[in-house]
Amino acid sequence: MSNTTVVPCPRVGITLYAPWWCTILWAGKRRENRWESVARSLKRWRGPIALTASKTWNQLDVRSDLLEINLSIQPTWTKSLVWRDIHDRAGCIVGIADLVAVEPNGKAPPDPWAVPGQWSLMLNNVREVIPVPCTGGRGAFRFGSCSGCTKPTAFTGSTMVCRAKACKTTTPRAEVVQPMLTVVNASPSAPAHAAGSVNGPAGTA
Numbered sequence: 262m263s264n265t266t267v268v269p270c271p272r273v274g275i276t277l278y279a280p281w282w283c284t285i286l287w288a289g290k291r292r293e294n295r296w297e298s299v300a301r302s303l304k305r306w307r308g309p310i311a312l313t314a315s316k317t318w319n320q321l322d323v324r325s326d327l328l329e330i331n332l333s334i335q336p337t338w339t340k341s342l343v344w345r346d347i348h349d350r351a352g353c354i355v356g357i358a359d360l361v362a363v364e365p366n367g368k369a370p371p372d373p374w375a376v377p378g379q380w381s382l383m384l385n386n387v388r389e390v391i392p393v394p395c396t397g398g399r400g401a402f403r404f405g406s407c408s409g410c411t412k413p414t415a416f417t418g419s420t421m422v423c424r425a426k427a428c429k430t431t432t433p434r435a436e437v438v439q440p441m442l443t444v445v446n447a448s449p450s451a452p453a454h455a456a457g458s459v460n461g462p463a464g465t466a
Protein backbone atom coordinates (compact mmCIF):
# COMPACT_ATOMS: atom_id res chain seq x y z
CA MET A 262 0.00 0.00 0.00
CA SER A 263 1.39 3.40 -0.90
CA ASN A 264 1.21 6.57 1.15
CA THR A 265 -0.20 9.68 -0.45
CA THR A 266 0.18 13.40 0.11
CA VAL A 267 -2.00 16.13 -1.36
CA VAL A 268 -0.15 19.25 -2.57
CA PRO A 269 -1.02 22.29 -4.71
CA CYS A 270 -0.02 21.99 -8.35
CA PRO A 271 3.05 24.11 -9.12
CA ARG A 272 2.23 27.40 -10.85
CA VAL A 273 4.58 26.62 -13.74
CA GLY A 274 4.47 23.58 -15.98
CA ILE A 275 6.01 21.99 -19.04
CA THR A 276 4.64 19.37 -21.41
CA LEU A 277 6.73 16.33 -22.22
CA TYR A 278 6.32 13.68 -24.88
CA ALA A 279 6.42 9.99 -24.09
CA PRO A 280 8.77 8.32 -23.33
CA TRP A 281 10.55 11.32 -21.78
CA TRP A 282 8.14 11.93 -18.93
CA CYS A 283 8.27 8.16 -18.30
CA THR A 284 12.05 8.24 -18.02
CA ILE A 285 11.83 11.11 -15.53
CA LEU A 286 9.22 9.38 -13.40
CA TRP A 287 10.58 5.84 -13.59
CA ALA A 288 14.12 5.73 -14.98
CA GLY A 289 16.01 8.35 -13.00
CA LYS A 290 16.25 10.95 -15.78
CA ARG A 291 16.93 14.27 -14.08
CA ARG A 292 17.64 16.44 -17.08
CA GLU A 293 14.96 17.65 -19.47
CA ASN A 294 16.31 18.95 -22.77
CA ARG A 295 14.79 22.10 -24.22
CA TRP A 296 15.73 24.55 -26.93
CA GLU A 297 17.31 27.73 -25.65
CA SER A 298 14.20 29.93 -26.01
CA VAL A 299 12.11 27.73 -23.71
CA ALA A 300 14.99 27.16 -21.32
CA ARG A 301 15.60 30.91 -21.01
CA SER A 302 11.97 31.51 -20.12
CA LEU A 303 12.57 29.33 -17.06
CA LYS A 304 16.05 30.62 -16.26
CA ARG A 305 14.93 32.54 -13.20
CA TRP A 306 12.38 30.03 -12.01
CA ARG A 307 13.51 27.81 -9.18
CA GLY A 308 11.27 25.44 -7.30
CA PRO A 309 8.52 23.03 -8.22
CA ILE A 310 7.27 22.64 -11.79
CA ALA A 311 4.43 20.47 -13.03
CA LEU A 312 5.21 17.73 -15.53
CA THR A 313 2.46 17.18 -18.07
CA ALA A 314 2.29 14.18 -20.40
CA SER A 315 1.54 15.12 -23.99
CA LYS A 316 -1.85 14.03 -25.21
CA THR A 317 -0.35 12.84 -28.50
CA TRP A 318 2.01 9.90 -28.66
CA ASN A 319 2.47 6.76 -30.69
CA GLN A 320 4.14 3.44 -30.13
CA LEU A 321 6.54 3.77 -33.09
CA ASP A 322 8.02 7.03 -31.82
CA VAL A 323 8.28 5.77 -28.26
CA ARG A 324 10.01 2.59 -29.45
CA SER A 325 12.52 4.46 -31.60
CA ASP A 326 13.24 6.98 -28.82
CA LEU A 327 13.84 4.14 -26.38
CA LEU A 328 16.22 2.43 -28.81
CA GLU A 329 18.28 5.62 -28.91
CA ILE A 330 18.84 5.57 -25.16
CA ASN A 331 21.52 3.01 -24.71
CA LEU A 332 21.66 3.09 -20.94
CA SER A 333 22.31 0.35 -18.49
CA ILE A 334 19.12 1.16 -16.62
CA GLN A 335 16.96 0.88 -19.72
CA PRO A 336 16.24 -2.86 -19.65
CA THR A 337 15.09 -2.69 -16.04
CA TRP A 338 12.42 -0.13 -16.54
CA THR A 339 11.30 -0.82 -20.10
CA LYS A 340 10.30 -4.27 -18.92
CA SER A 341 7.96 -2.70 -16.43
CA LEU A 342 6.66 -0.05 -18.86
CA VAL A 343 3.50 -0.98 -20.66
CA TRP A 344 1.56 0.98 -23.25
CA ARG A 345 -1.30 1.32 -20.80
CA ASP A 346 0.98 3.32 -18.49
CA ILE A 347 1.39 5.90 -21.25
CA HIS A 348 -2.16 5.67 -22.57
CA ASP A 349 -3.72 6.26 -19.15
CA ARG A 350 -1.58 9.33 -18.48
CA ALA A 351 -1.59 11.07 -21.88
CA GLY A 352 -2.95 14.61 -21.53
CA CYS A 353 -2.56 14.59 -17.75
CA ILE A 354 -0.40 16.20 -15.11
CA VAL A 355 1.74 13.22 -14.11
CA GLY A 356 4.42 14.57 -11.83
CA ILE A 357 6.11 17.36 -9.92
CA ALA A 358 9.82 18.09 -9.91
CA ASP A 359 12.00 20.80 -8.38
CA LEU A 360 13.76 22.85 -11.05
CA VAL A 361 17.23 23.40 -9.57
CA ALA A 362 19.21 24.77 -12.53
CA VAL A 363 18.87 25.77 -16.18
CA GLU A 364 22.03 25.56 -18.24
CA PRO A 365 23.33 24.91 -21.74
CA ASN A 366 24.39 21.30 -22.18
CA GLY A 367 27.93 22.27 -23.11
CA LYS A 368 28.59 23.64 -19.63
CA ALA A 369 26.60 21.06 -17.77
CA PRO A 370 28.29 18.00 -16.30
CA PRO A 371 28.39 15.06 -18.70
CA ASP A 372 25.14 13.16 -18.55
CA PRO A 373 23.87 10.40 -20.84
CA TRP A 374 20.50 12.19 -21.08
CA ALA A 375 21.96 15.45 -22.42
CA VAL A 376 21.10 16.29 -26.01
CA PRO A 377 23.95 18.24 -27.67
CA GLY A 378 23.01 21.77 -28.70
CA GLN A 379 20.06 21.98 -26.31
CA TRP A 380 19.72 23.31 -22.78
CA SER A 381 18.99 21.30 -19.68
CA LEU A 382 16.33 21.85 -17.11
CA MET A 383 17.96 20.15 -14.12
CA LEU A 384 15.37 18.39 -12.01
CA ASN A 385 15.42 17.10 -8.48
CA ASN A 386 12.92 15.61 -6.04
CA VAL A 387 10.74 14.07 -8.76
CA ARG A 388 7.36 12.94 -7.47
CA GLU A 389 4.76 10.97 -9.38
CA VAL A 390 1.18 12.16 -8.93
CA ILE A 391 -2.17 10.56 -9.58
CA PRO A 392 -2.85 11.67 -13.18
CA VAL A 393 -5.12 14.72 -13.55
CA PRO A 394 -6.39 15.61 -17.05
CA CYS A 395 -5.40 19.11 -18.07
CA THR A 396 -4.96 21.33 -21.09
CA GLY A 397 -1.22 21.75 -21.44
CA GLY A 398 0.65 24.37 -23.40
CA ARG A 399 3.70 24.82 -25.55
CA GLY A 400 7.01 25.78 -23.99
CA ALA A 401 6.73 26.74 -20.34
CA PHE A 402 3.37 27.88 -19.07
CA ARG A 403 1.44 28.94 -15.99
CA PHE A 404 -1.06 26.57 -14.51
CA GLY A 405 -4.32 27.05 -12.66
CA SER A 406 -7.81 25.68 -12.12
CA CYS A 407 -10.46 27.12 -14.44
CA SER A 408 -12.95 29.14 -12.36
CA GLY A 409 -15.73 27.71 -14.52
CA CYS A 410 -15.17 23.98 -14.92
CA THR A 411 -12.28 23.65 -12.37
CA LYS A 412 -10.19 21.75 -14.95
CA PRO A 413 -6.45 22.44 -14.71
CA THR A 414 -5.57 24.75 -17.58
CA ALA A 415 -2.34 26.15 -19.00
CA PHE A 416 -2.02 29.85 -19.80
CA THR A 417 0.74 32.29 -20.64
CA GLY A 418 -0.81 35.78 -20.59
CA SER A 419 -2.40 37.86 -17.85
CA THR A 420 -5.70 35.96 -17.99
CA MET A 421 -6.50 32.29 -18.15
CA VAL A 422 -8.94 31.31 -20.89
CA CYS A 423 -10.23 27.77 -20.51
CA ARG A 424 -9.74 25.75 -23.65
CA ALA A 425 -12.41 23.19 -22.86
CA LYS A 426 -14.92 23.56 -25.72
CA ALA A 427 -18.03 23.73 -23.54
CA CYS A 428 -16.44 26.14 -21.03
CA LYS A 429 -14.25 28.95 -22.43
CA THR A 430 -14.39 30.74 -19.06
CA THR A 431 -11.91 33.59 -18.54
CA THR A 432 -10.23 33.70 -15.14
CA PRO A 433 -8.20 36.81 -14.22
CA ARG A 434 -4.68 35.92 -13.17
CA ALA A 435 -5.18 37.31 -9.64
CA GLU A 436 -8.06 34.87 -9.12
CA VAL A 437 -6.29 31.78 -10.41
CA VAL A 438 -6.10 29.00 -7.83
CA GLN A 439 -3.91 25.97 -8.11
CA PRO A 440 -5.41 22.52 -8.62
CA MET A 441 -4.54 19.98 -5.96
CA LEU A 442 -2.42 16.95 -6.79
CA THR A 443 -1.97 13.68 -4.96
CA VAL A 444 1.63 12.55 -4.75
CA VAL A 445 2.17 8.80 -4.98
CA ASN A 446 5.09 7.30 -3.13
CA ALA A 447 6.08 4.59 -5.52
CA SER A 448 9.18 2.71 -6.46
CA PRO A 449 11.36 5.12 -8.44
CA SER A 450 12.16 2.42 -10.98
CA ALA A 451 8.71 1.23 -11.93
CA PRO A 452 5.32 2.67 -12.82
CA ALA A 453 2.88 2.82 -9.94
CA HIS A 454 0.45 0.30 -11.37
CA ALA A 455 -2.89 0.11 -9.71
CA ALA A 456 -2.96 -2.86 -7.35
CA GLY A 457 -4.15 -5.96 -9.12
CA SER A 458 -3.97 -4.51 -12.62
CA VAL A 459 -2.95 -6.97 -15.28
CA ASN A 460 -0.77 -5.59 -18.06
CA GLY A 461 1.19 -7.23 -20.82
CA PRO A 462 4.87 -6.52 -21.35
CA ALA A 463 5.91 -3.48 -23.38
CA GLY A 464 5.42 -3.93 -27.07
CA THR A 465 2.57 -6.40 -26.97
CA ALA A 466 -0.29 -3.93 -27.14
Ligand SMILES: [Zn+2]
Pocket residue numbers: 407408409410411412423424425428429430
Ligand atom coordinates in the same frame (compact mmCIF):
# COMPACT_ATOMS: atom_id res chain seq x y z
ZN1 LIG B 1 -13.14 25.68 -17.88
